Amino acid sequence: MATPQVTTRILRRLLASGVDTRAERLLARMPPADIAPLFSGLTRDEVATVVDLLFRQRRAARVLRELPSEMLPEIFEAITDERLARVLDRLEIDDLLELVEWIPEERRQTVIDLLPEQSRSELEKADLYPESSAGRVMMTNFVSLDAKMTAEEAIEALRARSDDDESILYLYVVDEMHALRGVVPIRRLVSAPPARMIRDMMIPDPVSVEADTDQEEVAKIVARYDLLAVPVTDVDGRMLGVITVDDVIDVITEEATEDMYHLAGLSEQDRVFTPAHLSIRKRLPWMLVNLGTCFLAAWVVGLFERTLEQVVALAIFMPVVAGMGGNGGTQALTVITRGIALGETEFSSAARAALKELAVGIVIGITTGIVSAGIAYLTVGSPAIGIALFLAMVVTMAVAGLLGAIVPLFLKAIHLDPALGAGVIVTTFTDVFAFFSFLGIATLLLDRMT
Amino acid sequence: MATPQVTTRILRRLLASGVDTRAERLLARMPPADIAPLFSGLTRDEVATVVDLLFRQRRAARVLRELPSEMLPEIFEAITDERLARVLDRLEIDDLLELVEWIPEERRQTVIDLLPEQSRSELEKADLYPESSAGRVMMTNFVSLDAKMTAEEAIEALRARSDDDESILYLYVVDEMHALRGVVPIRRLVSAPPARMIRDMMIPDPVSVEADTDQEEVAKIVARYDLLAVPVTDVDGRMLGVITVDDVIDVITEEATEDMYHLAGLSEQDRVFTPAHLSIRKRLPWMLVNLGTCFLAAWVVGLFERTLEQVVALAIFMPVVAGMGGNGGTQALTVITRGIALGETEFSSAARAALKELAVGIVIGITTGIVSAGIAYLTVGSPAIGIALFLAMVVTMAVAGLLGAIVPLFLKAIHLDPALGAGVIVTTFTDVFAFFSFLGIATLLLDRMT
Numbered sequence: 001m002a003t004p005q006v007t008t009r010i011l012r013r014l015l016a017s018g019v020d021t022r023a024e025r026l027l028a029r030m031p032p033a034d035i036a037p038l039f040s041g042l043t044r045d046e047v048a049t050v051v052d053l054l055f056r057q058r059r060a061a062r063v064l065r066e067l068p069s070e071m072l073p074e075i076f077e078a079i080t081d082e083r084l085a086r087v088l089d090r091l092e093i094d095d096l097l098e099l100v101e102w103i104p105e106e107r108r109q110t111v112i113d114l115l116p117e118q119s120r121s122e123l124e125k126a127d128l129y130p131e132s133s134a135g136r137v138m139m140t141n142f143v144s145l146d147a148k149m150t151a152e153e154a155i156e157a158l159r160a161r162s163d164d165d166e167s168i169l170y171l172y173v174v175d176e177m178h179a180l181r182g183v184v185p186i187r188r189l190v191s192a193p194p195a196r197m198i199r200d201m202m203i204p205d206p207v208s209v210e211a212d213t214d215q216e217e218v219a220k221i222v223a224r225y226d227l228l229a230v231p232v233t234d235v236d237g238r239m240l241g242v243i244t245v246d247d248v249i250d251v252i253t254e255e256a257t258e259d260m261y262h263l264a265g266l267s268e269q270d271r272v273f274t275p276a277h278l279s280i281r282k283r284l285p286w287m288l289v290n291l292g293t294c295f296l297a298a299w300v301v302g303l304f305e306r307t308l309e310q311v312v313a314l315a316i317f318m319p320v321v322a323g324m325g326g327n328g329g330t331q332a333l334t335v336i337t338r339g340i341a342l343g344e345t346e347f348s349s350a351a352r353a354a355l356k357e358l359a360v361g362i363v364i365g366i367t368t369g370i371v372s373a374g375i376a377y378l379t380v381g382s383p384a385i386g387i388a389l390f391l392a393m394v395v396t397m398a399v400a401g402l403l404g405a406i407v408p409l410f411l412k413a414i415h416l417d418p419a420l421g422a423g424v425i426v427t428t429f430t431d432v433f434a435f436f437s438f439l440g441i442a443t444l445l446l447d448r449m450t
Numbered sequence: 451m452a453t454p455q456v457t458t459r460i461l462r463r464l465l466a467s468g469v470d471t472r473a474e475r476l477l478a479r480m481p482p483a484d485i486a487p488l489f490s491g492l493t494r495d496e497v498a499t500v501v502d503l504l505f506r507q508r509r510a511a512r513v514l515r516e517l518p519s520e521m522l523p524e525i526f527e528a529i530t531d532e533r534l535a536r537v538l539d540r541l542e543i544d545d546l547l548e549l550v551e552w553i554p555e556e557r558r559q560t561v562i563d564l565l566p567e568q569s570r571s572e573l574e575k576a577d578l579y580p581e582s583s584a585g586r587v588m589m590t591n592f593v594s595l596d597a598k599m600t601a602e603e604a605i606e607a608l609r610a611r612s613d614d615d616e617s618i619l620y621l622y623v624v625d626e627m628h629a630l631r632g633v634v635p636i637r638r639l640v641s642a643p644p645a646r647m648i649r650d651m652m653i654p655d656p657v658s659v660e661a662d663t664d665q666e667e668v669a670k671i672v673a674r675y676d677l678l679a680v681p682v683t684d685v686d687g688r689m690l691g692v693i694t695v696d697d698v699i700d701v702i703t704e705e706a707t708e709d710m711y712h713l714a715g716l717s718e719q720d721r722v723f724t725p726a727h728l729s730i731r732k733r734l735p736w737m738l739v740n741l742g743t744c745f746l747a748a749w750v751v752g753l754f755e756r757t758l759e760q761v762v763a764l765a766i767f768m769p770v771v772a773g774m775g776g777n778g779g780t781q782a783l784t785v786i787t788r789g790i791a792l793g794e795t796e797f798s799s800a801a802r803a804a805l806k807e808l809a810v811g812i813v814i815g816i817t818t819g820i821v822s823a824g825i826a827y828l829t830v831g832s833p834a835i836g837i838a839l840f841l842a843m844v845v846t847m848a849v850a851g852l853l854g855a856i857v858p859l860f861l862k863a864i865h866l867d868p869a870l871g872a873g874v875i876v877t878t879f880t881d882v883f884a885f886f887s888f889l890g891i892a893t894l895l896l897d898r899m900t
Binding site for chain 1: 454481608618640675699702725792821
């Protein structure tokens with residue numbers, strides 16, 4: 001397979017030559033997921049032409065779906081309101097809802113008004129569901145059956161549908177109130193004797209989610225029970241739609257990105273291809289908060305200015321305690337945050353997990369503390385600095401392990417994102433503890449020795 | 451739903467009462483994924499009893515599959531070799547292969563020898579595929595068709611299979627050499643007229659992977675093209691097996707965990723529920739490496755001992771430069787590492803990505819540098835310290851951004867894991883640069899001023 005860069009060069013040459021039919025043929029041969037990366041190498045005019053060519057092939061919508069959402073505003077700029085509305089109208093409601101959110105606010109209503117009445121009302125309905133809820137990611141074109149049908153009648157019903165949608169994996173059995181009663185895997189339908197009643201072959205009371213269930217929860221359920229699709233109902237159990245596993249994969253991927261990003265204090269909209277000025281605007285507020293916490297640590301060091309004046313060598317070992325504490329805290333934080341996301345905390349209680357991280361921190365603190373004290377004694381020849389380094393290391397690593405575990409567990413307990421802000425809290429406190437314990441203990445020991 | 455803790459209490463009470471039938475009925479009502487978490491609260495004898503009860507229900511294998519692999523060795527201890535072999539024999543080959551790897555080495559061969567001949571030879575074959583390759587995660591019980599069959603004959607072939615395997619979503623069309631020729635989604639088969647030829651309804655030349663393709667690559671392909679299953683072939687295109695989307699979800703989740711863990715210098719086997727002594731053994735070597743890098747930073751500080759003796763206030767601001775640099779480096783590293791994992795680097799070139807992080811680092815360095823210099827000047831009243839802090843901040847943040855981008859991109863270019871070791875390299879170098887630039891510039895300025 002040619003790299004996107006090479007294909008982009010070929011595509012640009014074809015576009016420049018003015019013979020669009022050759023560019024069109026190139027695009028026709030490529031799957032949507034392979035076309036999407038080409039956009040980032042094109043000028044605005046070229047994007048407009050490519051969207052036109054794809055529109056003729058009725059594939060523009062499918063290619064837009066494959067773009068990272070963060071790139072959409074730039075691409076939308078190259079498309080007129082009318083064309084954009086016609087492209088968006090070809091999408092499933094869940095994709096439509098997501099793409100609409102990325103249209104710049106000043107154009108959004110204009111584009112929505114250009115959509116056909118039916119899409120518009122579907123969009124309005126979907127928009128009522130809470131953010132990142134199941135209702136916003138479900139498809140509404142599922143196949144529903146009556147329990148009193150035979151297998152043959154069900155197959156007929158399926159045949160009557162005009163679309164050849166390969167994503168139909170389960171058929172949903174509903175009663176006269178549209179309440180979900182059971183599910184028939186399509187594979188069962190194929191093997192069933194024609195006269196078999198749906199009632200007798202369905203799986204009764206299947207796993208389902210409600211429309212306002214959080215998407216992360218839905219993803220967990222699908223992964224946990226190895227489902228390929230999960231039905232979505234309203235509070236009264238009436239069938240509303242289906243979430244398929246490909247959307248669940250997207251949710252799982254996004255949630256992992258979110259956790260990694262939050263641990264580093266990043267916003268999800270700050271990606272590899274985000275223009276520098278936008279990344280700066282996203283990162284700067286957090287960096288200023290971080291600057292504040294750094295000055296807090298500096299202030300702690302300042303408390304011991306007189307000790308440092310007497311023994312400058314202490315300044316040399318400050319980075320050791322702080323560096324080790326930061327690392328220990330990050331490790332505990334990563335294990336616990338990821339454990340919460342994966343449901344591993346089900347296999348251990350919060351208290352047990354926190355105590356374990358404390359124990360690990362103490363043992364690692366003792367080991368690395370002994371090594372550090374040895375090095376300090378051999379290099380500067382002061383037993384007091386060695387002892388202070390050892391004790392500070394044990395205290396700091398213990399605090400780092402405990403905080404790394406407790407902070408995300410506490411954030412989760414009060415229903416906040418366990419990763420968000422946890423990084424800055426943990427590293428700030430370990431830094432403060434590192435400097436306070438090391439310089440504090442050194443001050444006490446040096447006073448006693450002199 | 452009751453929490454695992456509550457259910458464990460109930461289960462233990464039922465087991466203690468000696469009336470196993472009631473415990474058995476409780477377990478029978480629960481899905482395997484909900485039974486698994488109970489194990490961590492049980493004693494060894496209780497685990498043995500529960501495995502026996504599950505074995506009677508023919509569900510022990512399915513429950514073991516749901517346990518985090520890291521918990522398996524402990525559970526296996528409670529099961530005799532004979533029982534374990536009989537339980538494992540009920541698993542699909544991909545699950546069997548994984549579980550066998552977690553049997554303690556001294557028992558493994560004994561248990562394998564107790565497996566029936568067929569499972570043993572399948573296991574030996576699967577074991578030949580490279581680690582984390584497609585061959586190790588594929589199922590081998592797929593349905594293959596002849597292109598010359600009719601839809602009706604294909605349905606008959608499917609009906610003839612004794613298993614009611616819901617995971618069959620596609621049927622695979624092979625030629626007389628067993629080479630993969632096409633794929634028929636089961637939904638198409640259902641709607642097709644009975645006399646329609648398989649040849650005329652199959653999707654020709656479907657996406658497939660080879661048995662030694664890396665699982666991460668397989669997961670990317672499945673996610674990219676929204677597949678539900680992907681066929682696995684040998685180098686000559688002969689059909690060997692199928693990887694289904696539920697296994698792909700596991701791979702995606704594991705890869706994300708691996709990246710997060712590697713960034714923090716953790717081993718994948720170090721989980722929330724891992725006993726403390728094992729976690730310590732896993733983390734200690736890395737922490738000793740990290741200690742070495744901390745002493746490298748300390749050595750850099752030591753180079754400026756004489757400057758520090760003259761101006762102790764410099765020690766106070768050291769944590770500010772190092773803390774900010776560490777954070778900036780981690781942010782760039784997280785964006786690039788995650789971008790590599792998600793294929794976002796397709797949407798930007800490596801050089802563009804690195805230059806962007808450099809630019810972001812410089813701008814944030816200038817902004818936070820001005821603030822820091824102001825605070826330093828206002829608190830200690832030295833313009834030299836303020837200027838040194840400002841310049842060091844710009845240099846350090848620039849280096850942090852650039853290294854955060856270049857290190858993972860370089861590791862990827864030489865086909866190493868972009869996350870592994872990147873964290874320690876980036877934070878070490880930013881620390882070293884932070885101290886060297888801050889104390890070095892301060893030395894120059896102070897010399898000039900006095």
